[in-house]
Amino acid sequence: MSSPAHRVPDMSWFAWGDPEHAAPLPDSVRDLVAQALGVELRPRPPVAEDAVRLPEPALPEPARAALAAAVGPRNVRDDAATRLRHSGGKSTPDLLRRRAGDASDAPDAVVYPADHDQVLGVLEACSAHRVAVVPFGGGTSVVGGVEPERGGFGAVVALDLRRLDRLVAYDPESMTATLQVGLRTPEAEELLAGHGCTLGHLPQSYEFATIGGYAATRSTGQASGGYGRFDDMVVALTAATPSGTVRTGRAPASAAGPDLRQLLLGSEGVFGVITEVTVRVRPLPEARHDEAWSFPDVAAGTAALRGLARSALRPTTARLSDETETFVNAALSGARAEPGCRMVVGFDGTAADVAARRAAAADVLAGAGGTRADTEAVREWRSSRFHAPYLRDALLGAGVLSETLETATSWANLAALDAAVRAALSGALDGADAGGSAIVMCHVSHIYPAGASLYYTVVAPAGADPLARWAAAKRAAGDAIAANGGTISHHHAVGADHRPWMAAEVGPLGVAVLRAVKRTLDPAGVLNPGKLIPDD
């Protein structure tokens, strides 16, 4: 068992990431956005921290005593700074509310268990005292997944898993590692690098998201073509529930009934708290290479991705930007804008693997009408790919609304779904009352043999009520996804924000099954109210 030497810093209370990495909007971006949206940008700074409105903590004394008995008195905290930093995730609505000084949804306390048994103790105490409990990893949810909802209970606590921070086991023969769930990715990677290994899991939230969060939300990283989705990497897991401990995964594959791993993966803290996962690891890549390709349009680039997805030698990373995203990315990196659609492909592995994959990909891409493009922009993408959330903060600080959403579908349905989502977003966001038009851009990524994901970025004038403005756009996009055969989330999960579409996603009987599992594992219903499963 080992813990990381370097710990990831806490995130800002009103913005993404490390406050030291925040930066104002570059002038070039400011000019580009102002021109594209047709609005003048004005500073909209957040309120000061001491002006944020938090409710009085409402945890009854017997509940507090039970929690203190479970985790130790020092590990139950209700100071304002701690509560504020557990008041939700990092969606644009979360940040807009926080920037405006609204932390009315703060938890009544935050508890910090040290291990699996203490998590069991917390769940027992919350069930007995009827206190809602919200599992909290990195706090990076962009779908309201860690919103401290009370769900009819008198109080709610956040269950912060940061003390579960150990590499429990490393099995070099099976190439698996058992990790506690509170590890942030750089911490987990530091521990694995000590054994010459990596997870290869690189979502945009990489620097702050936790191993447990990945499992609970079915996270997918930018290198999914090579390393797989996080749910694919999980060989076994342990979860603490109010009804006791669940352990699943006795073999890499099994025919011993339904796969209960797949019931806990994606369960978003409503069934229990995943405390430990055994995941597949790979050797640290000895070589890495990125390329950029250009395609005349999205259709040609999509056909090329489809070819890559079916190759045994597919790239580690592959993403195709539409014309608008291609233009914006070029502008952001200071490169000369070129017509058409840019594709980035990346390759990790041994030198021989990378060479073989590059050659195979080049055959597919050239065969589909692609041409090699300037790779400067690719280096820029790789060096800045975790920085987009900081850029969003700078835009919010300049009165510009910016948010993302995503879906996935079959290759055959991709173009129709894309058209429907674009129409929904533009229809909701464009309009005289907003004082300007929206930028809607998209990339196709996370390729599978049968389909791919679509990832949208929206930049729009904030208008007088940006929360209402985004809510309308999100509703329109979600309805379009549900009506046009997409999944309501490919890798952001459900949380509170996608819950209205879960009945469409899994049907009324699917919802009934989820409720039945919930009642079995969490009879008091205290776990993460208001998430994932629609209300009766």
Next chain:
Amino acid sequence: MSSPAHRVPDMSWFAWGDPEHAAPLPDSVRDLVAQALGVELRPRPPVAEDAVRLPEPALPEPARAALAAAVGPRNVRDDAATRLRHSGGKSTPDLLRRRAGDASDAPDAVVYPADHDQVLGVLEACSAHRVAVVPFGGGTSVVGGVEPERGGFGAVVALDLRRLDRLVAYDPESMTATLQVGLRTPEAEELLAGHGCTLGHLPQSYEFATIGGYAATRSTGQASGGYGRFDDMVVALTAATPSGTVRTGRAPASAAGPDLRQLLLGSEGVFGVITEVTVRVRPLPEARHDEAWSFPDVAAGTAALRGLARSALRPTTARLSDETETFVNAALSGARAEPGCRMVVGFDGTAADVAARRAAAADVLAGAGGTRADTEAVREWRSSRFHAPYLRDALLGAGVLSETLETATSWANLAALDAAVRAALSGALDGADAGGSAIVMCHVSHIYPAGASLYYTVVAPAGADPLARWAAAKRAAGDAIAANGGTISHHHAVGADHRPWMAAEVGPLGVAVLRAVKRTLDPAGVLNPGKLIPDD
């Protein structure tokens, strides 16, 4: 929508497969077995079909009328021949009972719905009239999965899905096909070949097993290295349950909560009846090549398989026989026996793919101490690989017990698990009372990055009570698997036979979850009693 032109014949009532393919024990095998076991082989023919004992059909008239209303009167049958052929699966105990004239477990009737809605109608009728209902695909279960247990109800019907026999849709862009579940594999392949495609799913039961059976039991084929397990191929599925229809799988991958596909895959007819699956298909391979390699021992061959499992260019098929299986296979094919362990690797794909994979595999295998071996035995293996069950029938007819069982675990645990299972089987089967010693042989196959499966074949003197003899061996092996970190089944499923180990497999809370799902989807509890989920 299209149905196959050629239908697969019905299987024998007391043996595997097509009665026309049955053959007596070859003299060479007879001599080999007699010598190895140290017993004299004597004919033990089955009873005549008209001497088989079936109970009187006990379906109450109101239930029969409701079923006739659901599927039409001609599609409810209770003649002895039909009931006998739905009296269970094809495990050795099943065959021993049938050969001895015991069909006391025959269903009271067999119903043949035409489509999804008729399946719903049958489930509704059975729930209303409290009649147990056993979904029946190809009837190839070797774990008691289609045993017509009454489960406390007064009657039981088999629900034969053979009329659900259509290719519903083919999507060339997404490379998926939607198949009804009653299609036997050669029928499905005939329909897919019309579009230049294949499933590539080749379990030993290939000729008679159905698409629905594969989904309901998480089947794995001999080409799993190239085409994946059947549960990996399923993009979407539709199931009829007593509570209504479940449809899952809106995208190739999703973060919209738990993966309910994985709850229905492997559900073995206890939650509902899968009626349609959308599966990944591949182009028919233009090239195919098999190779044989030899390794000094199982440890060296296993290390080689581990290397193959982690290669991007892994073989379509890979299996390593232990020394005994290597010797027996050589003897069966008339080849000269060589020392050590034989590995078969096969490659399907485009000519370029096959060449690249062969080269990559050769590097791994030679690097792990393998040497190329005679390929004559490989051709023999490919041409006869679906014939082992016929050989089992010939052995049973000569008074020799023969059966298989399997498990899977991590690479690190493979040798320890193997030793424990061998010791358990030999301990239970060897002994003075049996009049001879058992042959226990094994192959390692179905390789994954984190582990592999172990597949045992046992040949032993039948003794006076072969059913009791096998029951003791099976119990010892199952206990050894559960105690040594294996899964109770890698690809045979749970059925009735593995149910005693399900609590060890998924834990008491896992069992509670399965029961909760069952209560939601099958409130009357009529679906496939006595399978998968342990009794309260």
